[in-house]
Amino acid sequence: MDTRKVVLLVGALFVAAVTAFFARTLIAGNAAPQAQAVAAVAPPAEGPKVLVATRALPVGTIIDPASVKFQPWPKELVEGAYFQEGAGFDMKNVVGTVVRTAMTAGQPITQGALVKPGDRGFLAAALGPGMRAVTVPVSTQSSVAGFIFPGDRVDLLLTQSVAGGGEGPPLKASETIMRNLRVLATDQRTSDEKDEKGNTIVHTFSTVTIEATPKIAEEIAVAQTLGTLSLSLRSIADNQGEFDRAIASGAVKLPTNGDPKAEKALMTQFASLPQTGDSTYSVGADVSRFQRSTVPGKAQDNSAAGGAAGAAPPIGPIVRVARGTAVTAVPVGGKN
Secondary structure (H helix, E strand, O other), X not given: OOHHHHHHHHHHHHHHHHHHHHHHHHHHHHHHHHHHHHHHHOOOOOOOEEEEEOOOEXXXXXXXXXXXXXXXXXXXXXXXXXXXOOOOOOHHHOOOOEEOOOEOOOOEOEHHHEEOOOOOOHHHHHOOOOOEEEEEEOOOHHHHHHOOOOOOEEEEEEEEEEOOOOOOOOEEEEEEEEEEEEEEEEOOEOOOOEOOOOOEOOOOOOEEEEEEOHHXXXXXXXXXXXXXXXXXXXXXXXXXXXXXXXXXXXOOOOOOOOOHHHHHHHHHHHHOOOEEOOOOEEEHHHHOOOOOOXXXXXXXXXXXXXXXXXXXXXXXXXXXXXXXXXXXXXXXXXXX
C-alpha cells in the first residue's frame, strides 16, 4: 500500500477520535449544570403544616385517618380556614366528617368543606348524587355482631319461608338480593368511636342506614315485608374481582384508547355503586338432606274430571255426558 495513503488514513482516524472526545466532553459538561438547576427548582417547603387530602375526595366521602395528612405550606399562602398542626387541633374533630365540596389530592382542607356529625344536612351531604338513605332493622346476629362501621361495604341477604300452597313444610331459602351497599350510619352513629388508647369501640346496634339508588330503596322496602334481612360484610378486595367479571360479561366498557387514568376512574365509579340482579341463593336442601329443595306443590283437583267431589270413582266402562259446562261420568254396564 502507498505510504502516503497510510499516513492520510491514520490522520483521518486521529481527527475523528479527537472530534468524538470533544463532543462527548461538551455534552457531559452541559448535562451537569442542567441537573443542578432541576434539583434547585424544588427546595423543601417551609412554613406551618396544614391538613391536606392524600387522595381525591369526591362529595359525600366520609373522612378517615388515611384520607388526610399534614404537609408544610408556604406561610404567605396559609388561610385562616385551613386546619393547622398544633394550636389545639384534634384529629377526632375531622375523622367522621363528610366532604361537602370535592377536593383533589394535595389540596388543603378548609373548615367549610366538611360537615360534622350532628350538623344539619350531614346525612344529605354523605349521599352521592342521585342516591337515597334507607334504614334497615337488624339484630346482633344479622349485623356481624356489631363489627360493621360507617363507611364499610355490605351485601344484603333475605331469608324467608315459601309455603307454595301445598302440603308439607315450607321451603326455607336465603338469597343475596343486593351487593356493595355503603353503610352511612349504625343507629344514630355516623363515625367510629375511639377509647383513650385509640382503639375502635364496638357497639351493637338495631338499625343500619345504607346508601341506595331509588330503585334499590323500593326493593329493600318490599324485602322487609317478605322475611328477615341480614348483612354480610364485604372485603375491600372484592371490588376488583367484580370489576373484572363485569368487563368479561360486557357490562362495563373500557376506554378504547387504553388510558390508565380513565380506566382507574371507571373502576372507582364502579366500586362506589350498589349492585342488584344476578343474585345467588341457597335452600334448605343445600344445608340438610332432610329439608326441601322446592316449594310444596298444590294437590291435584279431580272434581272436574270425576264428577262431584268426594264421590267414589266408577268401576268399569264409563261414558262422559256433557251438559253445558258440567261433565258427568255415567257407568255403562257390560254384557255377561
